[in-house]
Amino acid sequence: MDVKNSFLNGDLHEEVYMTPPPGVRHKSGKVCRLRKALYGLKQAPRAWFEKFYTVITSLGFTPSNHDSALFLRFMGAGRILLSLYVDDMIITGDDHDGIESLKQELAHRYLLSQIKYISHLFERARLSDKKTVDTPLETNVHYTPTDGVPLSDPSMYRTIVGSLVYLTVTRPDIAHAVHVVSQFVTAPTTVHWGAVLRVLRYLRGTQFQSLLFPSTSSLKLSAYSDASWDSDPSDRKSTTGFCIFLGDSLMSWKSKKQDVVSRSSTEAEYRAMAVTTCEIVWLRWLLANMGVDVSQPTPLHCDNKSAMQIAKNSVFHERTKHIEIDCHFTRQHLQLGTISLPFVPSAMQIADIFTKALSASRFRFLCDKLSMLIVVALT
Incomplete structure (x- = not known):
């Protein structure tokens, strides 16, 4: 759902003046004082969020401790989750009447629509x-x-x-x-x-291709981490790719160049594992905040056995001392039971799609693994 003209709803806490726009009759030498925020003001995004925060909390929602733009409401009829991203929002939960009531309440305050982006x-x-x-x-x-x-x-x-x-x-x-x-x-x-x-x-x-979030999906996290070593010919840096699922539903993913040059494919893979572990830790906190059981380790699938051995073995000092922080971070969460490290064959490494350009057949295969389907509206 999209809020139309969202930034125009924000209240200003300071005096802001502007020259009247062309076509507006005004006395020479006079300016206008803004009563509301406008697009282009540096404080407009913050003013909009503060306004929305006031409205949504007045309806019984509280912000998550781990994501200030995620709002939750737990009541006898069930729970409602609202995620806000600038002026777009997703509303979900098992309190269906409450969700419809919330949509109507917000529609009275803001103009909501879905766009063909x-x-x-x-x-x-x-x-x-x-x-x-x-x-x-x-x-x-x-x-x-x-x-x-x-x-x-x-x-x-x-x-x-x-x-x-x-x-x-x-x-x-x-x-x-x-x-x-x-x-x-x-x-x-x-x-x-x-x-x-x-x-x-x-x-x-592929404009009708969509992510599938089945209602029967479990609430167990699983992750895949991969790296393409020496992938950029300009600076020889590697590319990290990961994807994290909640049951069968894809929840988080990333494709990003690594900050430093890795000396081997194992090192590149290990850096990717550390980045993925960070995301897993945050998602586990977020799920726990929603009342989801996260007591079991989250499997982090990797296709590089050498990188997995570094995480499990604290003796490889000569080979790992220059990536010590990543080593200790991943190893710590492995020992704490936050993650486990199952091996996955490269042919089944889903995160491969986030690290390199692929052939059409391989690309389509991995898209299916991401639970991406073609959805066409019936007319």
């Missing part, structure tokens, strides 16, 4: 052709800052890539491709723009 993205990119592709990123192509000719006006590139970043919130299948093209927003070239257009053409052919 991907379709609008095509229009903004002025993509008029009907071409589609099977994957968002071409295989065996490694992009560098010097590829192609610099764009005369990079603003379109930045706008579309920014929109794609937002879209990855619900489209994990484009996460790695967007991670790649977002590295060139400072000085994009014609080659980089071609990569962006490929992502859009992939979206054109």
Whole structure:
């Protein structure tokens, strides 16, 4: 659900003046004092959140201790969870009457709607052709800052890539491709723009693809961690990829270049394990805050046995002293029972989709493992 003109609802705590817009009759030398926040004010996002916080807490909701934008209400009829992301919200729970009542209450205060985000993205990119592709990123192509000719006006590139970043919130299948093209927003070239257009053409052919959250799914976390060593030819840094499931439902995912150069594939894999462990710890806290039992270790699947041995063996000092913090962090949570480390064959490593460009068959196989389905509305 989307709140229309959300930032206009915020109250200002300080005096802000503006020049009257064109077409407004006013006395010469006079300015207007704002009574409400406007888009473009640096305090507008905070003012909107404070306003929403006041409204939602007045309806009996409390913020989570581990995510200030997650609001919970536990009552005799059941529980309701509301997650807010800027002006978008997700409402779920087992109190169906309470959810409908909440929607009606919010509709009285804010204008709510659902938007066709991907379709609008095509229009903004002025993509008029009907071409589609099977994957968002071409295989065996490694992009560098010097590829192609610099764009005369990079603003379109930045706008579309920014929109794609937002879209990855619900489209994990484009996460790695967007991670790649977002590295060139400072000085994009014609080659980089071609990569962006490929992502859009992939979206054109898969715009009805959706994440499936089955109601029968269990409340047990499981995670997959992977790394692509030496994947960037410009700086030789590796790429981390992970995905975390709640039962059969994909809850969290990431594709990100590692901050430092790894000296081996094992080291790259271990750094990815540490990042994934951080996310697991936070999700376990969040679930516990919702009343979910998290007493059992969360399985973190890895396809690198050497990296797994580092976590289990505290003797490998010579090989691991330069990544000591990651080693101790992952090893600590393994010993505490926060995580377990089952081995998974590379062919079944789901996180592979977040680390590199894949063939169409491999990409489709892993999309299915992410519980992504084609959903077409019946008319």
